[in-house]
Amino acid sequence: MAFSFRRIGAALLPLALALALVPAALSQSAPTEDRVRDLERQVEQLKAEIAAMKGGSEEGQLAELERRLEVLAGEIEKMKIGEAAVSADRSENGFGPAASKIYRTERGISIGGYGELLYQHVDEPEKEVIAVPLQAKAEDDDEEEEEEGVGDQFDLRRAVLYFGYKWSDRILFNSEVEFEHAGNEVSVEFAYVDFLWRPQANFRAGLLLLPVGFLNELHEPTVFLGANRPDVEQRILPSTWKENGFGLFGQAGPFTYRTYVVNGFDATGFTDDGLRGGRQGGGETKAEDLAWVGRLDYTGLPGFLLGGSVYTGDSGQGIETDAGDEFGVGTTIFEGHLEWRWRGLELRALVAQADLDDVADLNAALDLQGDESIGEKLKGYYLQLGYDVLSGRLPGRNAGQALIPFARWESFNTQDRVPTGYSANPDTEIESLTLGIAYKPIEQLIFKADFQNVDNEAGTGTDRFNLLLGYVF
Amino acid sequence: MFVSVDEALKLAFPGCEVARRAAFLTPEQVRRARDLAGVEVPSALVNVYTATRSGQPAGTAYFDTHRVRTLPETLMIVVDPQGKVGRIEVLSFREPEEYMPRGAWYRQFLGKGLDADLQIKRGIHPVTGATLTARATTDAVRRVLALHRVLGEASRP
Numbered sequence: 001m002a003f004s005f006r007r008i009g010a011a012l013l014p015l016a017l018a019l020a021l022v023p024a025a026l027s028q029s030a031p032t033e034d035r036v037r038d039l040e041r042q043v044e045q046l047k048a049e050i051a052a053m054k055g056g057s058e059e060g061q062l063a064e065l066e067r068r069l070e071v072l073a074g075e076i077e078k079m080k081i082g083e084a085a086v087s088a089d090r091s092e093n094g095f096g097p098a099a100s101k102i103y104r105t106e107r108g109i110s111i112g113g114y115g116e117l118l119y120q121h122v123d124e125p126e127k128e129v130i131a132v133p134l135q136a137k138a139e140d141d142d143e144e145e146e147e148e149g150v151g152d153q154f155d156l157r158r159a160v161l162y163f164g165y166k167w168s169d170r171i172l173f174n175s176e177v178e179f180e181h182a183g184n185e186v187s188v189e190f191a192y193v194d195f196l197w198r199p200q201a202n203f204r205a206g207l208l209l210l211p212v213g214f215l216n217e218l219h220e221p222t223v224f225l226g227a228n229r230p231d232v233e234q235r236i237l238p239s240t241w242k243e244n245g246f247g248l249f250g251q252a253g254p255f256t257y258r259t260y261v262v263n264g265f266d267a268t269g270f271t272d273d274g275l276r277g278g279r280q281g282g283g284e285t286k287a288e289d290l291a292w293v294g295r296l297d298y299t300g301l302p303g304f305l306l307g308g309s310v311y312t313g314d315s316g317q318g319i320e321t322d323a324g325d326e327f328g329v330g331t332t333i334f335e336g337h338l339e340w341r342w343r344g345l346e347l348r349a350l351v352a353q354a355d356l357d358d359v360a361d362l363n364a365a366l367d368l369q370g371d372e373s374i375g376e377k378l379k380g381y382y383l384q385l386g387y388d389v390l391s392g393r394l395p396g397r398n399a400g401q402a403l404i405p406f407a408r409w410e411s412f413n414t415q416d417r418v419p420t421g422y423s424a425n426p427d428t429e430i431e432s433l434t435l436g437i438a439y440k441p442i443e444q445l446i447f448k449a450d451f452q453n454v455d456n457e458a459g460t461g462t463d464r465f466n467l468l469l470g471y472v473f
Numbered sequence: 474m475f476v477s478v479d480e481a482l483k484l485a486f487p488g489c490e491v492a493r494r495a496a497f498l499t500p501e502q503v504r505r506a507r508d509l510a511g512v513e514v515p516s517a518l519v520n521v522y523t524a525t526r527s528g529q530p531a532g533t534a535y536f537d538t539h540r541v542r543t544l545p546e547t548l549m550i551v552v553d554p555q556g557k558v559g560r561i562e563v564l565s566f567r568e569p570e571e572y573m574p575r576g577a578w579y580r581q582f583l584g585k586g587l588d589a590d591l592q593i594k595r596g597i598h599p600v601t602g603a604t605l606t607a608r609a610t611t612d613a614v615r616r617v618l619a620l621h622r623v624l625g626e627a628s629r630p
Contacts, residue, residue: 034478035538038520042495068497071518110544110568164569174569196570218602254577302581303598341599391594400608402594443604473542 039072046072110164114220114472116157118227121465156182160189170196188282190242198250204260205246207282211258211295212309213237213335213350221470225346225386225406225438227448228466231430232380232412236352237335238276244285254300264289265315267329267362270374272425274414275331275354278315289314289328303341310334321361330357344391346404351381360419373415373422380412386438400443408434426457436466446470481549481562482534486524489531493522502623509587510619512612519620530554533621537613541568541606548610550617556625558582558614574600574607582610587618 046065159179166172176189192206209217215229216239224230233239245262263285269277280286291313298306314328321327335352356362359376368374386406411431415424436450448468454461476484482491498506498517507514522534532554538547544567553559561579578600582591590596593611600607 035520035536038493038495039518071497110542112542166567172569174571214601222604223601251575254575256575299575300577302578302600305601339601341601343598344594346599388594443608 042068043072108166110162110166112162112164112473113160114162114222114470115159116221117155117469118157119152119154119467120227121152123463159183172196189240191282200250200252201248202250203246204249206244207242208245208247208260208262210241210243210262210293210311211260212241212293212311212333213239213352214337214339214348215239216241220472221448221468222440222444222446222472225384225404225448226408226434226436226450226466227468228434228452230350230382230384230408230410231432232350232352232382232410234276235274235412235414236354236378236380237333238274238279241279242282243280243291244282244287251299254298256297256299257295259292259294262291262293262313263287264291264313264317265329265331266317267315267319267331268317268366270315270329270356270362270366272368272372272374272415272428274375274378275333286317288318289316291315291331305337305339308334308336315356316358319362319365321365327358327361329359329362331355344388344404346384346386346388346406348384349382351379353377353379360421363419363422369422371415371423371425373418373424375413375415375417375424375428376419377417378412378414379416380410382408382410382412384408400440402438402440404438404440406434406436406438408432410434427460429457430461431455432461444472475566476562476564478536478549478564481564482522482524484562485534485549485551485560486526486531489524489526491522491524491534493520495519496521496624498620498623502627506616506619506623509622510612510615512616514616514620519624521624532559535617535620536564537617539609539613541566541572541609544568546606546609548613550614552618552621555586556618556621557584557586558618561610561614568606572603572606574603574610578603578607579610582614585614587615587622591615591618 046068050065157180159182160176161179162174162176164172164174172194173192174194175191178187178189179185180187188207190207190209192204192208195203197203211217213233215224215233216237218224219229219240229239243262243264245260247258247260249258250256263280265275265278266280266286267278269275269279271277291311293309293311295309296307298304310332311334312332313330315331316327316329318326319329331354333352333354335350337350338348340347354375354377356374356376356378359374363369363373366374384406385408386404388402388404390401390403409432413424413429415428418424432452432454434450434452436448439447441447446469448466448470450466452464452466454463496519498514498519500517503514503517520536522536524531524534532551534549534551536547536549538545546566546568547564549560549562549564550558551560551562561582563573563579566573578598581597585591585596591611591614593599593608597607597611
């Protein structure tokens with residue numbers, strides 16, 4: 001009999017531990033609470049079973065109960081350590097909601113990031129006029145510097161940190177802070193607040209990424225092929241394109257949409273090379289002219305995406321002719337995109353066009369002459385095909401691996417049409433072929449190597465070879 | 474949180490009786506489930522929700538909480554009496570909802586069993602921008618189907 005009581009004592013020790021841990025775990029959010037309640041019920045059940053067994057149980061049953069209690073204790077411990085957080089809008093441990101914030105930090109704050117380290121070899125850099133991947137100087141306002149050509153480079157092009165905070169399930173904050181070229185430039189990539197109402201309609205306000213093309217919103221290195229983003233999504237769609245604004249987003253049936261009002265471009269930054277210099281980026285932006293942007297996607301079939309977006313608004317921001325007449329520089333950009341991912345296959349196609357008004361007045365105001373004219377029409381397209389040759393692997397520790405050879409064909413012209421009295425510069429009409437390979441040892445890490453053959457009508461296009469390491473966490 | 478455990482069970486099993494039991498896996502069962510699934514089985518305690526309608530089996534539900542990127546999500550995965558996926562419900566998703574695939578994406582799991590085709594880029598189409606969620610979901614479905622099979626093997630005489 002004494003032996004049996006020792007056994008029971010040994011069984012009750014982990015039970016006491018389990019019961020002591022339950023209150024701490026109880027302060028967590030609903031799914032965790034449900035699990036804790038389950039565990040509590042099981043502990044109670046086991047407690048009752050032990051009570052019933054006192055004085056005459058079989059040794060084997062007690063051993064089994066001990067094992068079960070060990071499992072329960074382990075589960076509660078894991079929840080306490082791994083999911084130690086509480087729901088967002090109530091006081092904890094006698095503190096007010098703000099003071100008790102620390103108790104819910106793990107639930108509220110979300111941290112992530114991504115980065116790109118690029119080695120780039122440029123053939124004949126002295127010839128290079130506009131074939132330099134703009135990402136190498138992507139966010140520079142100094143377009144003249146871009147046009148000089150930069151030769152070979154080894155660059156920590158981006159290190160981005162993402163911070164999100166959920167005040168509740170319905171109100172949350174999202175942001176990215178980007179350090180470029182090892183910290184030479186710092187910018188806020190986006191920072192907005194979401195008010196979630198229902199799937200069909202939610203409100204968003206802040207510094208927003210415009211919902212155009214594939215890459216402007218989704219540009220982590222693991223989600224696109226090629227060391228450099230497609231030029232069409234830099235020259236015709238000026239990614240990364242962010243502006244202050246507000247709007248709605250949601251989904252209805254197989255469709256998703258986003259519609260925002262944002263501050264418009266500042267046309268004084270436009271060049272013959274495109275609209276990138278007109279982006280205002282959210283800092284002390286001129287807001288004389290606002291613009292509307294909308295996007296609609298069909299996502300009804302898994303792996304298939306078909307959609308388009310339109311941006312329209314004036315870009316003048318109060319600019320005037322020499323005679324003192326204000327002109328608007330109406331700017332409209334539209335694009336269509338298609339993605340199909342089936343087994344290891346990934347296909348992307350995108351076509352984009354921009355149309356500008358008042359370009360002759362703008363050229364005069366900016367003192368642009370001859371072939372320096374800003375384009376009245378800019379257009380381009382690309383087609384990209386890749387195949388993951390490891391897509392047939394069985395799941396397991398290496399399931400996230402991918403090895404994707406790919407090819408991308410691009411054609412674009414930033415001066416497809418210029419006003420009467422101006423001429424197009426042949427170096428703005430470009431075709432390029434990119435052949436490369438991407439390897440992901442895990443889902444969040446990617447190595448890319450590619451060769452880009454770049455031709456323009458002036459014969460000054462230069463080829464480039466790129467190596468890139470990208471990460472996301 | 475989108476739905477609670479009780480609400481999810483009601484959605485999955487209208488008009489059914491649902492009984493919960495705790496299954497305690499032996500280390501051998503954990504290993505077997507891990508080998509079948511090809512993914513980690515982090516817990517030896519599995520709560521099994523068995524639904525019956527007029528005494529006939531209507532399905533079995535499991536709740537799986539796992540990390541997506543840095544934050545967790547909880548899924549309810551229902552296994553039908555034939556051992557195939559009957560329903561998937563997202564109970565909570567702590568990451569930004571941009572990382573959450575649309576409803577149509579989840580539907581491609583329905584009717585799938587535990588085989589080599591049940592993985593991303595084979596029988597399951599990937600989704601751009603929600604890659605980690607897609608993989609975490611696929612892993613959870615494989616884990617649940619493997620646990621269901623292991624528990625079924627254990628209950629056979």
